[in-house]
Amino acid sequence: MRQQRWGKAKVIGLVVVTYIFAKFQGGFSSWFLFYSSLVFLVYEMLAYFLMFSTLEVVREIDRNRLQDGDNVIVTIRLRRRIWFPLGWNVVVEPLPERLAGVYEPHRQLIFPWFKREVEFRYVIPNLPRGHYRLTNCIVSGGDFFGFFERRKVFALSQEFLVYPAYKELTHWALGDGSFSGNVHVAHRRSDDVAAVRGVREYHRGDRLSQIHWRASARGTGLKTKEFEHQAMNQAVFFLDVENASYRGQPAQTFEAAVKLTASLIAFANRNQYHYGLVYKQMERVSLSPAISHAHFLRVFDQLARVMPEGSEPFAKVIGREALEQPQGVTLIIVTPRVEKELISRLIALSQKGRRVQLFYVHAEHSLSEEQKRVLQLLSANKVTCTSIHLDTNEWMRIGGA
Structure with missing residues (x-):
């Protein structure tokens, strides 16, 4: 603002000085300087008012669905309806909130000259799983001589999802053979x-x-x-998103739980098994078992968005949601914490004839004696238990990659 105020004063002062000089000095040269300054004043006024009045900013992304670790290419186009030398533009692209501390906002200096459309691209690399929204684009501009500078925020919005990476499992059995590579x-x-x-x-x-x-x-x-x-080959995945379950755990624990769920769902989809997904974050998400490409995308859309922000106890969610699942559906539980209430819920479901499988995600390389006793207790009550370390290379116990 200060630069704009002094810039205007300089331009007006230039015209006034040349006019006074022409009045007192007279002659062709003096009046030529005065009329030249008038032309300069007209240019500055046109450049000031046309800087954004005819400017349109368009943003495009190459894909709206990516996978963990992929790069997204963002294209920015600046279009004007007239030809006019408007000096320079600086385009600033703020990053989504989750990436604000990882990368610097992209800045691009442009000299449009007489071009009606200018285009440039930039890359946001190595995106982690999540839901991202690119919002406002900030464009600054000024004249060739540095007398003024303007700034405008263009309201844009592009969203894209980054799916979790998953392991290509070749075999997964529940122990009773009802959900393995072959149907018997x-x-x-x-x-x-x-x-x-x-x-x-x-x-x-x-x-x-x-x-x-x-x-x-x-x-x-x-x-x-x-x-x-x-109908026997149906499974509903219960993903633990309770905040208390991941408190004090390594940061990658939740990502490992999501990646494990995605790997099992990808296996089920590849083998034409019906699968669903249930979790309770801020809102309840419940996708009934189905099998189709559209259903696969719906499930992975949710796995891209989910975060460990649930407040309702996971055991309570299972107790309520499991009642809505028909008999014959296998209940797949993915959690990093097995506490008393969850144990009693799973045992009660098993005693009612429900097929239950627990995937216990942990950061320790070896389970403690207490953890082993808990898993043995569940196994004794016909709950199939599998302990999964955060290192995905050790997932050979589920299947082969």
Whole structure:
């Protein structure tokens, strides 16, 4: 503001001085200087008022879904509706809040000259999992001679999600064989009409013999038969997002829990098993078991956004949400803390005939005696337990990468 005020005073002073000089001195040269200063004044006025009145700023990102560790390329375009030499522009791109302490805001100096459109790109590298929003773009500009400088904030908004990275597991068994790489049935129920329990939307990869032609002929798209044995291969993942569960834990504990959940879901999706996701952060998120590419994206959208900010006890969430899951659905529990209330909840579910598997995420390389006794108690009550270290290279106990 101070620079603008003194810049205006300098320009006006230049005109006044040349006018006084021409009045007293007279002659062609004196009046030529005065009229030249008038031309200069007109240019400065036009440059001042046209700096942002015809300027449009457009921001684009190359992708709105990325994976942990990817780079995002941001493109900025400055467009003007007229040709006019407006000096220079400095574009400042503030970073999302989560990245503010990691990288510096991007700054770009531009000399547009007579160009009506100027474009530049920059990269935000090595993005961690999360939900990001790029907001306002700050553009400063001034004339060639440095007499004024203006600044304007353009309200823009672009969002993108960074999915968690996951391990490509080749085998995952629950212990009873009901959720492993192969489905074991006494005979081929898929060819048995009596085994059909309903219909669902056709998904890519379904066999031609599984299409329900009568339901498809009603004009609502292709339908696929759903058989009784398929209902057994369903799992609902309960991710612990309670803040108290991660208090005092290493920072990467929650990321390991999310990555583990993503790895198991990717395995289930690859093997055409129905899967769902439940957690309670600020709001309840409950995705019913399904299998499709759109469902896979919905689940991973939630895994990208989730943070350990829940206030409701995880055991209470399981006790309430498990009642809404049908019999035959395997309950997958992912947590870094196994306390008394959670133990009693899991044992009660197991005693009611529910299939429960617990994944205990821990930072210690070896479990303490108390932790081992807790897991043995759960195993004795038919809760399948697996301890998972933060080091993803040790996940060979679940499957192979």
